[in-house]
Amino acid sequence: KTMDEFESMTVHLEETREEDYMPKPPISVVDADEYGMKSRGGGSRRGQTRRGRQRRDFQRDILPGLASLSRHEVSEDLQIFGGLMRAMGHSWNAG
Numbered sequence: 001k002t003m004d005e006f007e008s009m010t011v012h013l014e015e016t017r018e019e020d021y022m023p024k025p026p027i028s029v030v031d032a033d034e035y036g037m038k039s040r041g042g043g044s045r046r047g048q049t050r051r052g053r054q055r056r057d058f059q060r061d062i063l064p065g066l067a068s069l070s071r072h073e074v075s076e077d078l079q080i081f082g083g084l085m086r087a088m089g090h091s092w093n094a095g
Contacts (some may be wrong), residue, residue, distance in 0.1 A: 006071055015058060023090065 048056070055061060066074065085092035 010063070010066070021085075021090075023088065 069077075082092040
């Protein structure tokens with residue numbers, strides 16, 4: 001069984017990082033500490049996920065569910081997502 005171009009592109013996508021698509025916080029961590037706004041744990045949060053949610057592995061947890069979607073559904077969702085990102089002032093190129 002061979003892959004079509006869409007499947008091939010999907011399988012070879014680079015993993016995105018949260019920093020690539022999430023908006024920057026309005027106040028930096030350095031500024032927050034300067035103003036006495038300490039984080040709850042007191043220590044570094046590096047490596048921890050927010051609000052106790054487990055970070056999901058894209059290829060293992062998400063990609064199999066995407067396989068059941070039609071190309072049209074995926075394209076439509078990407079267009080909606082891109083419109084929302086542009087409306088929030090972020091650049092977005094769905095490729």
